[in-house]
Amino acid sequence: MAVRHCVWGVLGLFLCSRVVAHSEVRLKTSEVALVLEARSDGPCVKELLVPGQAPWMNRAVEQLPDHAEVTGHTVPLKWKLVPKEAIQGDHRVAFVYESDYPYLRLTWEWDARAPFGPLEHQIRIENLGHSDIWLPFLDSYQFDFAVTHNAALRHFYVEKGAGTPSPVGTHDVSLGPGYSWEGTSSTYAHPGEGEEREIIPWFVVQRVNASRDGWYVGIEFSGRTRLAIRREGESIKGVAGLNSSPGPFRTRIPSGDAFETPQIFLGGFRGGPDGAGNILRRWVRKVLTNPLTWKNPDYPLLVNNSWGSGI
Secondary structure: OOOOOOOOHHHHHHOOOOOOEEEEEEEEOOOOEEEEEEEOOEEEEEEEEOOOOOOEEEOOEOOOOOEEEEOOEEEEOOEEEOHHHOEEOOOEEEEEEEEOOOOEEEEEEEEOOOOOOOEEEEEEEEEOOOOOEEEEOOOOEEEEEEOOOOOOEEEEEEEOOOOOOOOOOEEEEEOOOOOEEEEEEOOOOOOOOOOOOOEEEEEEEEEOOOOOOEEEEEEOOOOOEEEEEEEEOOEEEEEEEEOOOOOOOEEEEOOOOEEEOOOEEEEEEOOHHHHHHHHHHHHHHHHHOOOOHHHOOOOOOOOOOOHHHOO
16 A cells, blocks of 8 residues: 655765766755755755755765565665656756566655645655565655754754744754754654654754754654654754664555655745744645635634744
């Protein structure tokens, strides 16, 4: 059953540098543009661009599954780029990779469902063979943005409500060298004693400058998910997708069926978290909500919530 719900200058020498590029294309909205690259060893988000600001250069080539289990045996996966299957339009980009044995097709896709706001991403793996297969854990999105040692950055995220609030519900903290964080989300939001509170599955990375520009990533899935980020030397690394704990984690794909990673969204902004929130509020209404709901004259309903202050 399908699950629905890659600094600049010298550092640029290392960006997605393992093999020669096969295809490069740009997908954009009014607030963000992504330079996407199809490589023989995997696809890559090469650059994230916010208009008028310095680019965010990404070094992470997507790590595709390296093995599968077929009829009780573990076999290596050798993915091959299939250029003729690529889709490169104004609103959608998809790169396709295939494995001969087991016979699998992987589609790495980005979509712009509105002319503004973030871009959405998902990975789909189809089992085209005659036997069921098992795949190892796969993140929805992996990143490794290059930064200078002295770059001043901030990390913004928000805890869920329910239960007894923590002293701080809205976190706006320094993302300095050595910083490491992981946030999880699930259907429920009642942490056990000593456990961290769950988060709304979304966070912001912001430069400390006059424009307060940056990027954000979120997950469009209500099940068990995680977001992680850490700063090591001249990079900010992290992932977004399913929560693999407790493991071990495997995914079964029956013959003729497919697995889809939870869809994520990735966007850019100026004006700090407020700027990001103003973009997302409009985008969520346009893209994620039911248009029939907005025809109800009593909607949106008024809700009084003091959680943002941790009261």
